[in-house]
Amino acid sequence: MSLSMAAPDPAADRPANDILLDVRDLRTYFHVMDGTVRAVDGVSFSIRRGQTLGMVGESGCGKSVTALSIMRLLDIPPAEIASGEIIFEGRDLLKLSEDEMREVRGNDIAMIFQEPMTSLNPVFTIGDQIAEAVMLHQGLSRKEAWDKAIESLRAVGINNPERRVKQYPHEMSGGMRQRVMIAMALSCDPKLLIADEPTTALDVTIQAQILELIKEVQDRTGTALLLITHDLGVVAETVHDIAVMYAGRIVERGTVEEVLLSPKHPYTEGLIRSIPSRGMRGQRLNVIKGTVPNPFNMPEGCNFAPRCPYAFEPCWTLDPRIEEADPPDVACWLYTPAPGFPAPKRGAGRVAGELSTGVRS
């Protein structure tokens, strides 16, 4: 079956209601001098135990802010979580006190950041940094925590961990530091691992090592994974499900196969088609015309309409919401009948449209 070609779904044999994280209508705004940026503007999704979800989108689409909101790592102000619930194992993380949240962070939910250099403290050895989390969350003694640190470094494929624990971050390469970050994140056996662009700063052969490691660790421990990336190749090889974000919203979701092989939303389609690939030499690349809308001046109606080759009447006035979509899983008036508007021309009409003429901007 073709599904087996993508990453296996470790959550498949679990009951569908075994939900670990449920994000409901999350809205995270930033109040800055020029106005308010709605970085995350009504995002809902859930992750089952052991599920792997990839969140893809371009810079500024709100994918990292979503992760930071879940971890409650944003500075408030200027950030404000204007509404929404983040239910983790039955508790709303947004209602926890800072002390309670600290119990969750690093212990139940761990995060790997993009920059392995800046997310490690340069003045402590990596052993100190891993041991700190273990001592705090699991109440181990310093000695036990160091042993645990050595063990977790070994688990992420670092040679000679007894020597490495005593080193400082600057003594390691980028790939090695990212392994340390992963070791640190896994040291408390989290139920959910959030990886925010974990390989973006790395070279391709090192990226391959880290992705293999994340997959291997996920297989072994059964932790749920939220992988945030802009690289469709990375999601295709690492996770089972995808959510595509654009301008603070999820615009399409589904399995890797559904979304990458038959994208429904025009943005997803444009994104996939703009990747240069084998067999495309001598042809012009498809482009998505224009740029991401100005966050201070979001378009009326669908956020993507000004760049969309298929936009028709309702797109300019009505805002499609994935929560109200029918069929579900794509926020687009081409699919959901727009109230008060005639049905869109589907199929041939849509395809012969502008996208094939290679819109140039």
Place this chain on the structure above:
Amino acid sequence: MSAGTGGAAGTPAVPVSGATGAAGPGARSGEVLVSVRDLVKYYPIYGGILRRKVGDVKAVDGVSFEVRRGEVYGLVGESGCGKSTLGKTLIRLLEPTSGQASIGGEEIFAKKGNELRRLRRRMQIIFQDPVGSLNPRMPVSDIIGEGLIAQADKENRWGDRKVRDKRVEDYLEAVGLRRDYTRRYPHEFSGGQRQRIGIARALVLDPEFVVCDEPVSALDVSIQSQILNLLLDLRQAFGLTYLFIAHNLSVVQYLSDRVGVMYLGKLVEESDVAELYVRPRHPYTIALLSAVPEPDPRIRKKRLVLKGDVPSPAAPPPGCRFHTRCWLRERLGNPVECETREPLLLDIGAGHRVACHFADQVSDSLVSEVVGRQVGPGPAAGPASGAAAGPTASAAPATGPA
């Protein structure tokens, strides 16, 4: 132009081969434009109390290649392999340690003063970082016009403000920006627009040879494709030759006619693009190709994961520089040769050059054995990554709501 229709034509199953083999218009003439021989660039390392020189970072360590007029020569490799240093040294933004280079028969490295200034007009560069490479205090007219002032003479009259402004506006238009943007400052532009300004700055002097140093790696995918299309259009319009430096193998494959692969300051393989991606012969190239994540979920690759990190270029391994990470050497029972003798970059036929003692041991069947790609069952045989979403995409809206 008709990218979509073209995409449709290209959609039919291109199995493992992938590349069409049709070299771009550049390959039509065999005339060599840029020739590089034994280029070496070391950065000194100073240490100790007296800050004496204690060693060298061997960024580029004896590289020879030729770029033909009108072609796109892609240079790939991981960070620290010396590809950017090579590009910058070649156009005299850095001084070479040794070696020779010429452009259109004109010697590059020996030039000084006025002669060097005149030479610079022939070769320009587009930088990676669209933010850092534009002076935030200069309006666009000065950013693009500065080179014109430096290169002004009686003939081109670029010293004349009116002539210069007109030329700046012409080039703004050529890169897809509005003529009246000249008084704006870099912060008023998006990343993609800034990169267009950088391109206009490089082209305004009417160069023959442009070094593109990772011009799209800082950009989002949707903007990246706009810039790649623009670079191809401009090559056509101005008859340019590119040295295209990138770490993204898909981008290089899409754009280049020939490709050179660098590892630790050395060129390890060079070939026509179609040949390189289908019949790689250097074990490093094979691993590099294997490491690229595939956006088509139906394709299951055996992944060849290299062990360890790239060694320091200050103390490269003896013999073959790749031997510490080489999977082929391991497979062949660790022959001593790899550690003792440096392999030369030798032609194995049809301009395909490989620097490996055991390149003849690498066969197509070995390549597919170690990194074999399987295409799983799926709705269509075409590659989903890009082209498949051509007009066949009618399937998407039709099946979607069902």
